[in-house]
């Protein structure tokens with residue numbers, strides 16, 4: 576198991592910059608799983624990633640559409656599996672019932688392959704287990720009163736994720 580890398584941000588703008596640093600280096604087939612409670616900043620982070628990929632369209636939460644597709648330097652698929660997340664993951668209003676990645680993609684009407692896009696998945700739940708080499712990111716709000724602080728606990732699950740994380744850290748720091 577890889578070591579965890581922790582990034583800290585202290586404003587939504589800083590979270591967008593952190594996302595932008597990652598978006599600048601993502602390649603087709605890369606998968607980023609984004610966990611964290613309601614309001615943690617998952618979508619804010621995704622807006623930064625999209626900006627880093629050169630997406631000019633507005634990025635909003637795809638909770639009710641399951642997946643949104645954007646064109647930038649490469650294609651970006653932004654998924655939100657909240658409605659399928661388990662209550663124990665902190666999704667109290669979720670429908671419950673885990674969804675496999677294939678089922679999620681089918682429900683979203685996706686017909687391409689994994690290598691056709693970079694992937695950002697909010698509330699990945701069990702769907703994340705379908706991937707062997709991803710970047711797992713868990714966003715954690717800081718304790719009160721630090722309401723604008725978030726930590727991003729990041730872990731690659733394979734060599735590809737490790738490469739991306741190394742490059743991401745460099746871009747964030749320099």
Ligand SMILES: Nc1ncnc2c1ncn2[C@@H]1O[C@H](COP(=O)(O)OP(=O)(O)OP(=O)(O)O)[C@@H](O)[C@H]1O
Pocket residue numbers: 584585586587588589590611612613614615616617618619620636722723724725
């Ligand atoms: N450091 C920070 N990073 C990101 N968001 C922050 C930060 N500080 C405060 N915020 C606020 O937290 C909220 C994050 O909302 P966002 O929609 O990105 O969360 P989310 O994790 O996608 O939630 P949901 O589970 O409902 O989709 C925004 O209102 C944002 O202004």
Ligand SMILES: [Mg+2]
Pocket residue numbers: 617618619636697
């Ligand atoms: Mg969201």
